Amino acid sequence: MGRLLGGSTSHNAMLYFRGFKNDFDFWAANGAKGWSYRDVIPYFLKFENFEFPNANPNDNCGELTVTQNPEIEETPMYKVFDKATKQMNMPVVPCNVPNPDGK
Template sequence: MTVGSGSSGAVVANRLSEDPSVSVLVVEAGESGEWSLPITIPMFHWNLYKSKYDWKFHTVPQKHACKGMRDQKSYWPRGRALGGSSCMNGMVYVRGSRHDYDDWAANGCEGWSYKDVLPYFIKSENIQIPDIKDSDYHGTDGPLYVSPGNASLLADLYGDAMQELGYKVVDSNGEDMIGYLSISGLEGNVFMKTKKNSSYDYPDTQLHIATVCGTKDDIDPAITRVNLKSEVLLIAWVFITESIA
């Protein structure tokens, strides 16, 4: 059983369910959100903030940051639906700076350098952008369909202006991130199952999904119990995993 279906939990559940001898149960708080317009339409994702699909987290008061915020607390939106926070990130696909991964490795996180993680990025990706399809930094056989998205005309104007100033237009998930970035997008969040927008399509016979919308029903107080043959994996984001554990 995996607790959490976010960007990490969904991937783990998918990989486990590839084994025909394994049956996987994914438990997720909130609703599926499959028919929610703010989830399925990237530019509407702002409407998810402080909605029923958001955990509505706030940090504790900060001493040296958030000075322009009430009580110096920062609002941290986090997805409460199948797909976790991938439901509310506008379907943007950004791997992050290679230097961050190298810093992790330099500080003791063995196996997490950019060189170490790049093969997994490539393996998971099915790039749909013709200009970079043959790049050594992208894959074409993975379950994550990555497209160029639909940028406004302003994006091209900004790109032209940056090139006039001497900057390169670079791949946001390529060799480096120095220059004008053209952002890539996912075709659907990590838990959508429609054929057109699916990023992960699970073997239905081996993967089961349970959404939990509450803790107790006074009218029907029945409790569902699950007997496990194997392990429970807590993959519910750093704060929620810690509170469950």
């Protein structure tokens, strides 16, 4: 629940995350027909509108605009998260790729 000034977006920074390819494929393999990553990715691409310098202009036609907060690196949560990932030698990868954990 977002019971604070600004609601839930105050503590989750309005992150947009598609999910893991393996999760979708697991659901499909266990009976959720039409829910494999291959099945759902066209729908993600259809409703997304990425506003990033390196975004593919052909994919920017959807109603869900996704941008990066230019001040995100100044937030306390980002700094803690960034420090933790560096300590764990985790690669920096975009969130909305098939394997966003870098594996």
